[in-house]
Amino acid sequence: MMIVMRESATEEQVAQVVARLEDAGAQAHVSRGQRVTVIGAIGDREEITALPLEALPGVDRVVAILKPYKLVSREFQAADTVIDVRGRKVGGGHFAVIAGPCSVETEEQVMAAARAVKEAGGSMMRGGAFKPRTSPYAFQGLGEDGLKLLAQARDATGLPIVTEVMDPRDLEIVLAYADVVQIGARNMQNFLLLAEVGRAGTPVLIKRGLAATIEEWLMAAEYVVKEGNREVILCERGIRTFETSTRNTLDIGAVPVVRQLSHLPVVVDPSHATGRPDLVLPLSLAAVAAGADGLIVETHPNPQHALCDGPQSLPPDAFAEFATRVRDLVAFVGKTVS
Ligand code: PEP
Ligand code: MN
Numbered sequence: 001m002m003i004v005m006r007e008s009a010t011e012e013q014v015a016q017v018v019a020r021l022e023d024a025g026a027q028a029h030v031s032r033g034q035r036v037t038v039i040g041a042i043g044d045r046e047e048i049t050a051l052p053l054e055a056l057p058g059v060d061r062v063v064a065i066l067k068p069y070k071l072v073s074r075e076f077q078a079a080d081t082v083i084d085v086r087g088r089k090v091g092g093g094h095f096a097v098i099a100g101p102c103s104v105e106t107e108e109q110v111m112a113a114a115r116a117v118k119e120a121g122g123s124m125m126r127g128g129a130f131k132p133r134t135s136p137y138a139f140q141g142l143g144e145d146g147l148k149l150l151a152q153a154r155d156a157t158g159l160p161i162v163t164e165v166m167d168p169r170d171l172e173i174v175l176a177y178a179d180v181v182q183i184g185a186r187n188m189q190n191f192l193l194l195a196e197v198g199r200a201g202t203p204v205l206i207k208r209g210l211a212a213t214i215e216e217w218l219m220a221a222e223y224v225v226k227e228g229n230r231e232v233i234l235c236e237r238g239i240r241t242f243e244t245s246t247r248n249t250l251d252i253g254a255v256p257v258v259r260q261l262s263h264l265p266v267v268v269d270p271s272h273a274t275g276r277p278d279l280v281l282p283l284s285l286a287a288v289a290a291g292a293d294g295l296i297v298e299t300h301p302n303p304q305h306a307l308c309d310g311p312q313s314l315p316p317d318a319f320a321e322f323a324t325r326v327r328d329l330v331a332f333v334g335k336t337v338s
Helices: 011-023 045-050 107-119 144-157 168-175 191-198 214-226 254-261 270-274 277-290 316-332
Strands: 002-005 027-032 037-042 059-063 083-085 088-090 094-100 124-126 161-164 180-183 204-207 232-236 266-268 294-298
Touching: 002 011, 011 027, 011 037, 094 107, 094 316, 107 124, 107 144, 107 316, 124 144, 144 161, 144 168, 168 180, 168 191, 180 191, 191 204, 191 214, 204 214, 214 232, 214 254, 232 254, 254 266, 254 277, 266 277, 270 277, 270 294, 277 294, 277 316, 294 316
Parallel strands: 088 094, 094 124, 094 294, 124 161, 161 180, 180 204, 204 232, 232 266, 266 294
Antiparallel strands: 002 037, 002 059, 027 037, 083 088
């Protein structure tokens, strides 16, 4: 349920509604819009409906949110969520170019990648220290040593760090270094992990599952927001289809669909969507045109020698050219690279 306060409602009146909901065993999520404050009530629907909320001072109306996801819906919050990551913003006209290698390999590699991202005007640095690999024999990431190298790259360039957590047991250590924690496609429905990152105070990037519907993806985000963490970025990274020309099929239509259904920012990962460096630029431009709030792209100082996803990674010179082309289109659609 959603309790919409009057424009004239005071903080005390909002607090009174929150207290009333909490007394009844419901969770209250307060969203302060430019004009009105809305309180999302999560709990037993029958019990919440039975409360005389409309009679409380300052309450305008009580409405049901019909979608299965509530707090991430546009119904609950009309304005775009803007996430501030060490001064780099995502959403609401702010566009993030997140780039870096698939995995952290060596100090030299990470520092070279970070410099390339910085010089090209990127917003944040990506890089995996805990890698979800299809083969148990493939490189699994450097773990905490990799996180330390990412922190070193951040110190040198000022770029915030986006890195994946795969297991709730590693969350504490990942949170000690990450500016944004990534939930990988394979973990999009790891509900325990989603709830854990929901209790953390660090922004979360949730990649769409390989076979997840948009609704399931938004429900994953709801798991995080329900626990109190509102800073969620959604990432479309391609889905499995019958097509084999590309590694996955980029569901570009998901971008405007999600932007209609949810206030959360949506970024696109053209690298994992296609597996092909020649398609990274065209699909990135398509993503900007479709209304995306950012991109997450793989770049490696030496793709031929990468331990993971080299073939889809842009080398530094191609990345610089890519960033220029993206920035021009971002400006054309009236947004700014943050
Ligand atoms: C990644 O970003 O390196 C990654 C493994 O992506 P995904 O979870 O989308 O496959
Ligand atoms: Mn990768």
